[in-house]
Every structure is written in C-alpha cells, then in structure tokens.
Amino acid sequence: MKKLSDQQIIESVRDGNQSDYSIIVDRYKNNAFSLLKRMLKNEQDAEETLQDCFLKAYSSLNSFKGEAKFSTWFYRIVYNTALTKLASKKRKIENEMSSVDEHFDLKSDYDYNVSERKDMSEFINELVNKLPEKHSAIISLFYLDEMSCEEISKVLDISISNVKVMLHRSRNALRDLIIEKNLVKELI
C-alpha cells in the first residue's frame, strides 16, 4: 500500500477524519521521544511532554501552512516545549551563544567501567544522554531523524554554523573519551 505523506494525512484530519492523526502520532512518537528523553534526561517527563506536544500540534494544525516540512514544524514544537519544561523545572537555559560556548566535560561526568559495560552502542547512547540539552538534541536530530544542519537550524532557531559547531563539539567530546579510555581498538 502506498505510504501517505504527512501533508495528505494532515489534510484528511482537517477534513474531519480525526482518527487519521494516530498515523502521525505513530510516525513521530519514537524519534520525538528519543529527542525529549535526551533533553529532559527523564523518561516519564519525556513521555508526558510528548503527549502535550501532540496535543499542541493537533490544536495548531490549521496554522500549519505547509511551507516547511511537517517534521521541521513538529520538532520545533517539541524542542520549544522541552525548553519550557526545563525552564519550569528551574533549570538553567542559556541563550544561543552561551550554548555554543558551553564547555562540558564528559570525562568527569561519566565514570566508565569496562567490566560493567554491556555493549558499545549502549555506552555511546549513555554518553549522548550526558551531553547538554542542545547538543544531545542536535545529535538526536542529525543521526536519528537524519535531518540536515539547515533543517536543524530551523528547528532550534539558531544559525547553521552554530549547529555545526555544536555537532562537532559533541563528536569531539565523545571521541576524546573513547581515546582516553583506550576503546578505539575495541571499537575497531
């Protein structure tokens, strides 16, 4: 069967077939959940926030003009809702430039024990969860949602060069950690 595009599903929902919205929910729930889990660092918060995001998106469907891709529009809602959630939890939200300049030290944040390790992908996954919110959001959008730096810049409302800086910085931090822990050979 031919897979319906997001735009076709949205048109159908607008025409009164509300149950078709479940196709959109099924299509985006896991990737959006991954993004929120990495940003909020909490599974329960991530799921509750994601439900709110889908409700927000439903109530704003009429304002979606289709100029941008639905995924970009939806992830903007997800990202901004996550920021609001973080702010409500009185976490420190820094502006774009300070986030780019944000220095994080995964080495001190993560005590890696080879004997406790189950597999490398789990290890990398845990490290990504340790990254600051914006950096882990970029990693999630770039690798899981396969978005381009341009699309990510639209979602996060920052410049493309800042997206690249944060992406590179995250990769470098992960790389430095595996070099320090002598895991390069294991990975190979």
Add this chain to the structure above:
Amino acid sequence: MNLLSDEILNKYLDGELDKNQSAEIKEILNKSENDRKRFSALKLIHKELSLMQEDKASVDFTESVMRRVNKKFVLPKQQNYFIFSIASIFVIVCLGIVAYVISAILSSSPMQTESLQITETVNRLGNGLILELKKLFSGKNLSIIGSVFSLGILISGYFFFEQQKRSKINLGA
C-alpha cells in the same frame, strides 16, 4: 604533534572539503599517526551514532494521545453540534408557528388599499396575532402542539442520553 584541527577533521568526515583539500588531508593522515588515530576515533563515533537506535515510547502511547485529543477537541465539538442542531430545530418550529399565524391573519383580512394607514394595519395585525395564537393554543390545537413538542423533547432526550453514554465510554476507555 597534531597537524589537523578538530574542525578540519569534522569537515573532512562530513565531506565538506573540496577535492584538493581532501587530498591534502589524506596525505597528512597517512603521515601523522596521531592525527590518524584521532580521525579513526571520530569516524567510529560517527558510525556508532549512525547506528544509534531510537527509544520506544510506551505501547499504549498512541491510544493515550488519541483519547486526550478526543476528550479535548473532538467531543466538545460534537456536543456543540448537537446543542446547535436542537436549538435550530426549536427556532425553526417557533418561526413556523409565527409564519402560520401571520399567514392566517393576512388571508382572513379584506384586500388592502394603498391609502390605508400603516398604523391600522399594524394594529389589526397585532390583534389578529393575539386572536390566532389564542385559537392555536386552545382545544384540539393545543394538544397537537403539545404532542409535537413532547415528541421533540423525547427525541432530543434520547440523543442527549446516547451522547452522554458515548462520552462516558470514551473517557473510561
């Protein structure tokens, strides 16, 4: 000694350098073991991140969202439609009665000439309206109208009850 910056290595990894620059980097990587190690690690991180699996939302997540969508947006809309349709039927019935009364008055009055005063017409219309309404709501007619309204109320009550039942099922599901 590191010859290549992290930025260059990342750009090389993402294929953002031109042919000449790429060839130059390749040459440096062949010569410098330190840079080669850094680049290999970066490439492996990129590979591992590409293989990263999405996290799964709970099994009943979609149902849960759709329940909330129904509760918040769909059901209130349906209820509004229901109330609007009942109100419309009531207004149409009332207008029908008024139209019937006016037409009865007009048909019973003699032909009007242009010279008649408007006030006389309005007075006669008013008096006629009262008379006709009295006639309409008395004796046999009253019982007919009463029956029609009772039927309307019964039908509305049935639909309202069904509506409430459906809402309860949706909320409880």
